[in-house]
Amino acid sequence: xxxxxxxxxxxxxxxxxxxxxxxxxxxxxxxxxxxxxxxxxxxxxxxxxxxxxxxxxxxxxxxxxxxxxxxxxxxxxxxxxxxxxxxxxxxxxxxxxxxxxxxxxxxxxxxxxx
Amino acid sequence: xxxxxxxxxxxxxxxxxxxxxxxxxxxxxxxxxxxxxxxxxxxxxxxxxxxxxxxxxxxxxxxxxxxxxxxxxxxxxxxxxxxxxxxxxxxxxxxxxxxxxxxxxxxxxxxxxxx
Numbered sequence: 001x002x003x004x005x006x007x008x009x010x011x012x013x014x015x016x017x018x019x020x021x022x023x024x025x026x027x028x029x030x031x032x033x034x035x036x037x038x039x040x041x042x043x044x045x046x047x048x049x050x051x052x053x054x055x056x057x058x059x060x061x062x063x064x065x066x067x068x069x070x071x072x073x074x075x076x077x078x079x080x081x082x083x084x085x086x087x088x089x090x091x092x093x094x095x096x097x098x099x100x101x102x103x104x105x106x107x108x109x110x111x112x113x114x
Numbered sequence: 115x116x117x118x119x120x121x122x123x124x125x126x127x128x129x130x131x132x133x134x135x136x137x138x139x140x141x142x143x144x145x146x147x148x149x150x151x152x153x154x155x156x157x158x159x160x161x162x163x164x165x166x167x168x169x170x171x172x173x174x175x176x177x178x179x180x181x182x183x184x185x186x187x188x189x190x191x192x193x194x195x196x197x198x199x200x201x202x203x204x205x206x207x208x209x210x211x212x213x214x215x216x217x218x219x220x221x222x223x224x225x226x227x228x229x
Contacts, residue, residue, distance in 0.1 A: 004156075032216060043118070043206050043220035044157070089156065095216050101172065102218055104156040 003027045004092050006105035014113050019077040021108050023090035026071065030092040034102070035064060035075045038087045047088075048075070051095075080112045116141040118221035120207060126227045127197055134193045135224045137207030142187035145210035147218065148180070152203045163190040163207075197228045 005024045013019045021035075031052035036044035050057040050064045050073070057064050063076045077084055087107040117140045127133050137146065146163040161182055162170040169182035184190040194201050204225050208218040 002156075034217060036220070041123075041222070041225075043120075043208075043222045046217055046219055049217055091157075093216065101159045102157075104158075106154075106156045 001026075002106070003030075004090060004103045004105040006088075006090060006108050008108050009106070010109045010111070012111045012113060013080045015082055016079045019075075019080045019084065019110055019112070021075040021077075021088050021090075021110065023073045023075075023105055024071060025073075025092050025103075027092070027094075027103070028071065029094045030103075032093045032095045033064070033066060033073050034091045034093075035062075036089045036091065037084075038089060038107070044089055077110075080110075082112045082114050085110055085112045116143065116209070116211070116219070118207065118209060118219060120205075120221040120224050122224060123222065124225040124227075126229065129198050129228055131197055132193055132195045133197065133226065134191050135205055135207075137190045137192070137221055139188045139209055143209040144187075144212050145218075146184055146190045147208045147210075148182060148190070148192045149206045149208060149220075150203045151206065151223075157206065160192070160205075163192075194226065197226075199228045202226055202228045 034049040035047040038044045048059050048062050050066050066073045087109045089107045091102040091104045093102050119138045121136045148160040149157045151157045159172050160175045163182050163184035165184045181193045204223045206223045208220045
């Protein structure tokens with residue numbers, strides 16, 4: 001049972017515009033959420049995270065929004081650059097329980113068109 | 115952040131054989147983990163590599179199939195035993211620098227093809 005879902009397998013955006021990647025989760029116990037970026041033949045690179053006590057976290061061009069009532073989070077990239085083209089994974093976990101499991105979505109392939 | 119390396123980066127193996135994957139970090143870390151990403155799938159945690167004791171396996175993964183070692187705070191190995199084509203995946207190690215951070219950082223992965 002997929003507890004973290006990324007329903008859009010791919011997204012294409014023009015350079016300079018906003019990219020919005022979406023993620024839904026089913027487990028209400030999740031309280032820590034992360035976004036990773038993955039280039040081909042490389043491991044996932046940590047981008048940004050958010051705790052469930054916040055609804056927004058910003059780091060440069062990247063902003064993550066969390067809507068707990070909807071069990072939904074999104075990653076905004078503004079402005080999008082060709083180097084942002086990669087597969088983006090969202091992940092979720094339950095902090096403080098001693099459990100180590102990050103639950104990942106299946107990824108969204110972002111293509112930024114020059 | 116520390117540099118995480120994995121060896122080999124890729125391999126092609128015959129069914130019935132075993133492959134050991136190494137993960138090396140250039141600084142001491144609190145936690146080390148092993149994940150698998152099967153073709154078209156998301157990343158799935160195999161186990162937590164515990165330093166000086168047996169690894170903690172997730173549901174669906176067993177020590178006989180995926181023995182893990184972690185002799186110190188910078189190194190771990192994952193062995194994929196008695197391989198079958200269904201074991202063809204990318205295997206990734208990840209690390210956590212402190213329990214308070216709970217953010218995992220990943221190595222480059224090992225791409226395994228079993229014929």
